[in-house]
Amino acid sequence: MKATLNAYKVIATVVGCLLIVLVVIGVPLEFLSSEGSGAKSAGNFLTEYVGIAHGWLYMVYLVTTFVLSRRARWDVGFTIVTLICGTIPFASFWAELRAIRHTQAEHPELVSA
Amino acid sequence: MSTAPRASALRPWSPRLWGAHAAMVVVVAAAIALGLWQYSVSHQHKVDQVAKLAHATPRPLTDVMGGNDAFPGDHVGRPVVVTGTWLGDGTVFVSGHSHAGRKGYWVATPMKVDGTGTPGSAIYVVRGWTADPATAPAAPTGTARLVGWLEPGQQDDAVGDGSTGSASGGGGSATVVPDLDMAALIDQVHTDLFSAYVVGADHQSDWPADAMPVNDGSQGLADVAAPALPKADATTGLRNFLYAIEWWLFAVFGFYVWWRYVRDVTRPAPPADAEGTPEGDPQEQPVPSDA
Numbered sequence: 001m002k003a004t005l006n007a008y009k010v011i012a013t014v015v016g017c018l019l020i021v022l023v024v025i026g027v028p029l030e031f032l033s034s035e036g037s038g039a040k041s042a043g044n045f046l047t048e049y050v051g052i053a054h055g056w057l058y059m060v061y062l063v064t065t066f067v068l069s070r071r072a073r074w075d076v077g078f079t080i081v082t083l084i085c086g087t088i089p090f091a092s093f094w095a096e097l098r099a100i101r102h103t104q105a106e107h108p109e110l111v112s113a
Numbered sequence: 114m115s116t117a118p119r120a121s122a123l124r125p126w127s128p129r130l131w132g133a134h135a136a137m138v139v140v141v142a143a144a145i146a147l148g149l150w151q152y153s154v155s156h157q158h159k160v161d162q163v164a165k166l167a168h169a170t171p172r173p174l175t176d177v178m179g180g181n182d183a184f185p186g187d188h189v190g191r192p193v194v195v196t197g198t199w200l201g202d203g204t205v206f207v208s209g210h211s212h213a214g215r216k217g218y219w220v221a222t223p224m225k226v227d228g229t230g231t232p233g234s235a236i237y238v239v240r241g242w243t244a245d246p247a248t249a250p251a252a253p254t255g256t257a258r259l260v261g262w263l264e265p266g267q268q269d270d271a272v273g274d275g276s277t278g279s280a281s282g283g284g285g286s287a288t289v290v291p292d293l294d295m296a297a298l299i300d301q302v303h304t305d306l307f308s309a310y311v312v313g314a315d316h317q318s319d320w321p322a323d324a325m326p327v328n329d330g331s332q333g334l335a336d337v338a339a340p341a342l343p344k345a346d347a348t349t350g351l352r353n354f355l356y357a358i359e360w361w362l363f364a365v366f367g368f369y370v371w372w373r374y375v376r377d378v379t380r381p382a383p384p385a386d387a388e389g390t391p392e393g394d395p396q397e398q399p400v401p402s403d404a
Contacts, residue, residue, distance in 0.1 A: 052352050055359045062366055070373070 001071045002110055005103060008068045009096070015061045016092035018054040023089045026050055061086050065099075072103045123378050130375060137371035141364045148360030151353045158350035166343035168192065171260045174226060174311070180234025184265040184308050190343040193263045195311055197224040199330065200235055201252030203302040205288045210242060212335050217244040220334055221293060221310065222252045223302045235302050237293055237310040241334025246287035250333035259329040261311035262339035267292040312339045 029043025062083060069079040078099075085095030104111050123130060171192035178185050199222055206218035220243050223235040238261060243249040288301065295306045313329055315336040 048352050052355050055352075055356055059359055059362055059366075062363070066366075066370060076374070 001068075001107065004064070004068045004071055005100070005110060007064050009100065011057065011061045011064050012086065012092065012096040012099075015054065015057050015086060016089075016096065018050055018057060019087070019092060020089050021046065022050045022054055058086065068099075068103070072107060074099075074102070078102065122380055125375055125379050130378070133371060133374060137367060140367040140371075144360045144364035144367060148357045148364070151357035151360060155350035155353035155357060158353065159345040162345040162349045163342050166190065166345075167262065167339065174236065174263070174307075175228045177263060178307065178309065180226065180229045180305055180307055182308070186265075187344075188263055189265060189341045190339055191263050192260055192314060193311060194258065194260055195224060195226060195236060195238065196228075196256075196258045197226040197235075198256050199224050199253045200302055200304075201254055203235070203237075203298075204252040205237075205290045205293075205298065205301060206243075206246045206249070207239075207293055208289050208291055210337070212242045212244075212337075215244055217242055218246060218249075218289070219293075219337055220246075220249055222330060223298075223304075223306070224257065225304065226307070232304055234305040234307055236307040237295075237298065238330070239293075239310060239312040239337050240330040241313065242337050243334055246289065249287070253330035257329055260314045262314060264310055264312055264339065264341055266295040266306075266308050266310060268294060312337050314339075 026043055026046030029039050030047050031043070033039035033043060065083055065086070066079070068074075069082070074082070082095050082099050085091045167190055169192060171194045174193040174195045177188050177191065177193055201222060203223040205221050207221060208218055210217060210219050219239045220241055221237045221239045223237050225233050225235045238259070240253075290297065293310050295308055295310075299306055313331050313336075
């Protein structure tokens with residue numbers, strides 16, 4: 001389960017960061033900058049490729065989180081909140097911390113570094 | 114997922130599971146629908162790009178290819194401006210083309226292209242469609258400047274209704290060919306031919322084809338659609354296409370979660386000494402320290 005928890009930490013952090021790049025940087029650049037400007041094309045690039053990467057990594061996040069939820073015996077509500085928070089910028093980091101603490105509280109043997 | 118087996122296992126159709134069943138149906142149906150939506154968005158991006166390329170600003174034919182060049186593959190369907198002199202005697206009728214449900218012919222007349230030197234090269238221009246060669250308008254004469262879509266010459270692949278023939282009409286006989294195969298058409302014009310032909314563009318008020326053509330030879334003939342359209346980039350609409358696949362994978366995921374949940378809560382309670390080990394972590398139960 002330790003490996004699963006570590007995998008969860010990595011994928012949740014990566015997905016959370018990509019989501020912020022996408023929503024906080026890419027989308028405003030694409031839609032707020034003027035046509036033909038460098039900012040516009042940078043925004044296009046970000047939403048295109050970061051969008052694709054985020055979409056697929058979110059799928060990996062879903063599966064990893066689900067596997068962890070079963071191994072750590074999370075209840076249904078906790079699992080669903082954690083999965084959904086992965087789609088909300090910044091909230092994903094809160095959910096990640098919450099999930100790690102919850103898992104370590106229930107399974108103290110995981111805390112040892 | 115509280116997966117601890119219960120003393121009294123639920124039946125799959127127990128009312129207490131109806132909520133889970135309904136949630137699964139809603140999630141899976143929504144994910145499939147969202148995938149279809151993203152797929153159509155992706156397709157629309159491609160269609161839009163093709164339409165944009167097909168109505169790009171026309172470039173002079175001789176900028177795109179020379180009279181002796183192989184067909185430039187990435188210019189299929191590109192709008193070009195052709196300037197030259199009609200060679201009316203080379204007019205052919207290409208059989209096997211329908212228009213609005215009626216069988217008929219493309220009417221194609223070669224034009225000697227300006228700027229290709231002496232004796233120069235000619236290119237076939239599909240001026241339009243007619244039901245009957247006998248009633249087709251006479252081939253245009255003189256010089257012309259027109260906009261059309263560049264298409265690669267057709268290969269005679271031994272289908273169609275046979276080789277070059279003639280159809281008798283009121284004003285004499287017309288040459289009927291099965292396709293625009295430049296190797297065969299060279300006999301009609303006695304000059305070099307481009308390895309391409311041009312389909313005269315329909316006239317649209319917001320596009321140069323409207324203002325340009327003088328003597329474009331399309332009078333009395335129906336418009337012909339370009340047989341091959343420009344290709345959209347492989348990456349056009351890619352993001353939405355991948356989103357569509359992700360939504361469908363999400364539908365599978367939702368179904369899987371539901372299936373695992375229902376299976377866990379409906380499993381009969383195991384004997385006390387077996388201490389139920391839900392699948393997925395068979396070896397973690399006994400020893401707490403797998404760290």
